Amino acid sequence: MKVIIAEKPSVAREIAKVFGANTKREGYIEGKGYTFTWAFGHLLQLAPPQEYGFYGWSVQNLPMLPQKFKLSIRKVKTKDGVVEDPAVKKQLDIIKNLFEEATEIIVATDAGREGELIFRYIYYYLKCKKPFKRLWISSQTDAAIKDGFRNLKPGSDYDTLFNSAHCRSQSDWLVGMNATQALSISAGTRSVLSLGRVQTPTLAMICSRYIENKNFVPQTYYQVSIQVDKRGQVFRALSDKNFKTKEEAQAVLDKVEDVPTGFPQGANIISVEAKPRKELPPLLHDLSSLQQEANKRKGFTADQTLSILQSLYESKLVTYPRTGSRYIGDDVFAGISALIDKFTGHPDFGKQAIYLQGVKLSKRSVNAKKVTDHHAILPTGETAHQLSADRQAIYDLVVGRMLEAFHQDCIKEITKIVVESGFKFIATGTVISVPGWRAVFNDTDDDKKDEENPALPKVQQGELLPITEKALLEKQTKPKPLYNEASLLKALETAGKEIDDDELRYAMKDSGLGTPATRAAIIETLIKRDYVAREKKTLVPTGTGLAVYEVVKDQKIAQAELTGSWEKRLEEIRSGASITDFQEEIKTYTRTITQELLKAGVSLKAKPGASTPVKA
DNA sequence: GCAAGGTC
Known part of the structure; x- marks a missing residue:
């Protein structure tokens, strides 16, 4: 029996459907001699410090440099404290049993660094020795899946990809865990003062903008x-x-x-x-652009938008939400016209959907090369019943953007x-002569200026x-305005674009800081740590946030460049470079930053009122 | 008590 393992249930179901397998079991689907199972993202994580004997938070343990990293089951917070997630445990058991019966494993986790890591961590944790092959596809249409199965790769082709993923994971652990403990211990506060490769540069961006704004x-x-x-x-x-x-x-x-x-x-x-x-039609939404739009139009936080979108996805109303691509492939485009037809009865957008039936669709969002693990967010075309106001609002942003993206150019008449x-x-005036895609939401321009006249009368020289x-x-x-969630998300996406070093800038060009799936969580972490507070729509640093920023602002850990330099090395590892050099450098850096923070954190001691929010 | 990464 061949076992196929996907990153998440939805993908396993898609693949099973292509094979015509439809016997649903607990945690897997079977049929036609195959078994289709799944993870739920990372089931396993690098074990926490105490599993290497580093008990308590103590200077004696620092820096914590485990000889060999261990894996442990993903934890979940309950009222009884932090426990192994029971759903994860159960799924791991199911996978274990299936792997034991398998003659061959086919890895169908997402085609990327983390997808590889998700599978390998399971495989090694279960001490599995069965041979495995890799399915490498970037869209989940029937044709793409079939084609992918005709071209399965040897699992070992992706060993270097796993190496780079494992290095990323270990490095984040080493730097994050050690820096966090070092700063917290030396500051002597009861609360956790966390630091990390992504959260600290994010905090630095918020703080430096705040200070610049205040001193303006x-x-x-x-x-x-x-x-x-x-x-x-x-x-x-x-x-x-x-x-x-x-x-x-x-x-x-x-x-x-x-x-x-x-x-x-x-x-x-x-x-x-x-x-x-x-004005060309806008691109389809990826998660980040949708979060920005929902924050601007509806005031939703990035986290709210993600969770609403996840629920729409689970109800099969929208495609995969945590995508970083704003494009679709030609295969998906082939179904767009039929998809648009499903919205001709929509109360707000129906007229535009009908209009699009009669015109040539824009292909601006169609580019298979720019589809990475997942394509842009689209409605599935399933009928939506009785959505709550919030879900309806997000759903409408997805549907509306689809209509905009395939619509026609907007033509404006600019008169001077x-x-x-x-x-x-000088008088300038702007008149929309052909609304094109702007007819969908029918709102005014984002960058409207107070001084501008909407229309100018006809006059002659x-x-x-x-x-x-x-x-x-x-x-x-x-001054430059304080960050809100929309502008911060944008800034995280584009972080690294202004790095002077060509190689580092290049290494970060497709990533920015964090990933689409994690940016909302990063913002929530900064708030949970009492580093940042929401004041209406803006994100304002607290006294604690500013104090931590003062300590670390000139250190590497507060710079987006750190991610750039890691990305560069990780890419080299993926193409075959040695991992030990990088691992040694990370260890050295961990020792250095731990020492520095053990000294520097003292300045955070006894700051009166350090946790009160600072007014904007 | 702690990172960043993925997802129900």
Whole structure:
């Protein structure tokens, strides 16, 4: 009997369906001589310090450098404390029994570093010796699955991928566990002061932005604005320059020939320029972009959006949610037209779905090469019944974005009028001439400016018009805003883009900080540690958060570059480089940072009121 | 009590 093991039940079901196997058992499906089973993500994790004899939190144990790492069953928090997750234990038992009966194992965990690790940890934990082959597919359509099974790879082809995954896992453990204990012990506080490769740079981003924002000194500047009247249709134009002093602006204002000062036609139209601008449809959503959108539109936290999306996925209403790709392959695209047809009766989007039936669909989101483990988030087309308000809201964002993504370009008419009246003034106006994809949600532009006119009246070069009003405007430069969840998610995604070192930047280009599946959890961790607090939509550091930031801000552990340098080495390991060099470097680094934090953490002692939130 | 990674 051949056993196929997937990363999660949904994938095992898809594969079983392709084989025509449909006998459902507890924890697996069987039929046609095959057995299809699954994990639930990582079932096993590197064992905690006490399993190597490092009891309590004590300087004597530091740095903790286990000779050989052990695996332990994933834990879950209950009212009786932290225990092995019973569901995980049960599934592991099922897998163990299936592996014992297997003649061959086919590994169908997700095609990536962590997917490989999920399987190998199970395989080694169960001390399994059976031969295994690897299914390597990037989409779960029938065709892709069939093709993948015709091209199964030898399991050993992925040994180096496992090595890189195992190194990632161990390194995070060594640096995270040791740094956390070192800082917590030396600070002498009761609470946990955690540090890690991802959470600490994230905290640093929030804190440095907060400090920059708080210390920002606004600069005052001045502008002159005029209101021009074209037979009852008025528009505003602004001086084409900002002035540092009020006097300069006043001088310009005085020269404006407006009606109240006795000039019936003081505005001279110098030029009129109208240009169409095309806006391509947006890409389909990945998890991060959906979290950002839901935060902006509905105020949902990243964590809320993920959990709502997970429940929609479990109800089979949307495809796999924790994807980092905003694209689909041609195979999925082939079914899009039929999928859109299912939404022609939707109360908000029905009209646009009907419209799309008659036009050529945009292929901007179609690119098989940019589909990684999973494709972009789509509705499945299953009928949604009686969704709660929150689930409906997220579901509609998914459906609406699908319609937008395959819709047509939006065409805008950008008009610029230059007016002269003692000085040069400029009016710009934007009119949507063809809404295209913008018809789906029918909302205004995100980057709308206060000064912009929605539409401008038709005027001609050389025309002389009355200026009905003029004004001197006093304005102030603004600091970069504090992070909210949407802008932080974006910043985590793009972290590393500004690294000077070409190789490190390249190593991080597809990853950023954290992964789509973990970013919401990282934000929650910072809040749980009392490092960061939510104040309405913004994320504000607490006294504790700022104090920890002060201690670590110049250290490697607070820089996104650390991830970049690891990614570079891990990629080398994947292509065959030795793992021992990297492991030795990590050990050395662990010793160094542990020593440094044991000294530096003392500055956190007895900070009065260190845990009270700081007002924005 | 602690990391980051995956998922029910």
